Amino acid sequence: MTKLILTHEVSNLGEPGDVVEVKDGYARNYLLPRNYAIRWTRGAAKQVESIQAARSARAVHDREDADAIKAKLEAEPVNVSVRAGDGGRLFGAVTVGAIADAMNEATGSNVDKRRIDVGQPIKVLGAHEVTVRVHPEVTAQVRLNVVASK
Template identity: 55%
Template sequence: MKLILTNEVTGLGSAGDLVEVKDGYGRNYLLPRGLATQWTRGGQKQVDALRKAREARVIASLEDAKGVKGQLEARTLTITAQAGGSGRLFGAVTQSEVAEAAKAEGVTIDRRTVEFTAPIKSTGEHTAQVRLHPEVLATVKLSVVAR
């Protein structure tokens, strides 16, 4: 099955890429979640538009990405969330909250580049990864505190 990715999918590709996947993976996972659209002949215009948008969001050069990586890894981002008495969160920390915490520290990142190894559902110290460039992956320390 040929699909056009509309969002970055780890291990498969980024927005605007034309990929060939097994029918079940595309039909049951990628299409229902809005991560891809069916490929058509007229889809080439959509691919071009997605690539332009992606290039505008991506940090242009490798040196800039390494500089941002140094800034992110030197800091601990503090995220406040509503939690119960035992420290368990009502919900989970989202990618948008990590991006907002980074912005408060003076570093602008796209929320779509934030990846969690496991959902963050408790207060304390955690880590997340931020894909700044195809070759640069920053590990960010998060401090989740209760409101």
């Protein structure tokens, strides 16, 4: 088993700043190459506080605020404009950053792109649905309209 400090949120494992023990292969082949975690050492353990402070600065602390943000996100579809070719095929895929920017512009709330789960990459125009984890207890299903930019 390898002891790691998470630097990003990993589903079913933990939040940034959490100290976890995982199997050697999972650490070596997945978490470390993608920079989702760093090896635990006494020196790195001192970074845990700064990682957790940054996480709490980005987090929505109050359940009522989270419910209000969820209501804004689910109220109406969010339009994301991207470059597209003939037949509605996109040049690449819609990025999570572009989705977060469109949500922030549409709702006026600050949605962190790390909390958006797209599922399969979005590569065609039209209506899509993504999940946003607003709060540990609150998730929002957001409808996206991917439209071609002019």
